[in-house]
Amino acid sequence: MPDLLASILDFLPPILFAALGGVLAERAGVVNLGLEGMMRAGAFFGFLAAFRTGSPWEGALAGMAAGMAFALVLAFLAIHCRADQVVTGIALNLIALGLMSYLMKALLDREGSTDSLPDGAMFGRAWLGRRLPVWIALAAPFVLHFLLYRTVWGLRTRAVGEHPRAVESAGVSVARLRYIAVLGSGALAGLGGACLPLGLEGRFTEHTPAGQGFIALAAVIFGKWRPLGAFAAAAFFVTAQALQLTLQGSSVAWAQGIPKGFFHAFPYVVTLLALAGFAGKASLLVGRATPPAADGVPYVRGDGRSPLAGR
């Protein structure tokens, strides 16, 4: 049991940070399907910086910067070019997939996986023998909750995701709020990615983060687009992953016999059920998962008569 709790805590930061990033962007009305790619960029550049400098802090900063660079592309295309946000996110995932493998070969001359970081270049062990990102991650949802629900900026950001026209008529820039949210989303996803090499695995592989960005996306939805909901959902999903490892290592025969795939498919199945409204009160959420009203809808300023109006 202590082992199970330990692996839950260890696996939590990457998914949780990315999920909070997803919440932030979507509450501001921008769908971020690029979480996986931003995590991947954050993981690679986080690894690279820590590998070169020996400092996990510089690694974390580099990871956040890389996530933000990808987010900037999403923000620019979504906010200024009215691009399809779903397609843009998918493109960013593809680019991150190709570019990071390419850079791993070009800059580090490695294929498949990098070397391991020396322990000094990873975050140190703090309380209960868990590495530092674990404890920062546990605080993060409460910080984001406070920012979104207790500050003026948070109110405006949520409003921009529900009814951007109203925010505009109050004299506040929709684009500016969305830029901040999307860049923050990229920083969080990049940080989540950086936690993989810096706080968990010690290396970067060609598959990193192996779908964790999509589990984060599922956590956003399952947590009903709320920071604390995403926290609960991420913890719930991570428990399924940790349980798989614990059971596999256990001596109980029937537990070992449960296929790995059941545990790994579990987060996606319950999210699908929650979306369909089948999960009901048995799940962490009550009722159906409904996204912010203006989620994914490009915003056109003023009277909507752009040079390309009607397209």
Added chain:
Amino acid sequence: MGRIRRVLLAEGFQSATIPFVAVALAVVTCYFVIGLTTPANYPLPRWERPKEAYRKLAEGSLGVKFDPVTKEVLPLDPISKNRALGETALKTALLILTGLSVAVALRAGLFNIGAEGQFVVGAITAAYFGWSLDLPSAVHPVVVMLLAMAAAGAYGAIAGLLKVWRGVHEVISTIMLNWIAFHLVSEWLVTGPLNVKRLMGAGSPSVIEAGTPTIRDSAALWTLFDPPNRMNAGILIAGGLAVAAYVFLYWTRLGYEVRAVGSGPEAARAAGIPVRRRTVLAMTLSGALAGLAGALYILGTERHYAGAVQGGYGFDGIAISLLAANHPLGVLPAALFFGAVRAGVTRLQLAPVSIHKSFADLLQGCTILFVTAQYLFRMAIQRAARAIGPEEEHDRA
């Protein structure tokens, strides 16, 4: 001058040039990425590397060699050339089908991100029935392909049904379904019930390491040439289906109704079209097409479902459909381009260029990004048109 203005401002001109502009920009971007990351110990000048990379890409996909000194394009030796063309055809066939999968759904206003998962479902179905059924070789592949299409079509229909019954957006449901299929197949079916050792016993001959058993010879897709050219009937099937999809969408009543749902569900409903049923139909067809790609992958080259298959063909389908402006016939050249890139990247791994094969993903991702940034391109063209001459009355359509 007025004539040039009119051409520049025409919607048809802009839509038709966007794919070419996007590909060109992506090629240029990747050229710089390669050049800027040339390792210090590269034997030739820095900017020779991207040029050499693109030459290798052409060698591996088209079987032609470009001589930088004489500026001549020469064919490779027949064996290498045939192999290269064969690989391009194989990849193109799969990409046509996943591209069509995305395009057909988009015509109905549905964004199928799930081609990847439907591909997996089709592939595992084909792997199982290619092994378990005992049929003559004239019908075996056909039966297996139909079964794979049925299974993947049903899997695609789940997203359609969730949409019309429960209002679940298909983008989210298909993403979830992708991962469900991936995990259940690679971490349960292939290691458990459908594993070669479970089905054949560890002691039997011809047991391969992991994954499903090898399919029977009768199920193998008909090849068109002798080795090393691996080209098979898949390219003909895929090409034929592109034409069929065009005919279905534009020449039949059912296809018209599917497109009507895509143009506006409210109007379609008012016109008496059963919107819900057409939505599910489109997702089913979309799934079946992606599933057929999975079947071709197994019956054509792989011969068994080995461990984790995550070829990315489903996501490629999104890029292809987008580049083709979601037109079934436009899918053909778009798939050929990306198929050639996928076939060519294997050559990039050789020294001295030494570029990881996922370069294809980079190039493809950049292409999508430039297609989605078409707003900028359209603005630039309008600015150019304005620079040519003063605004006229008929410009404001």
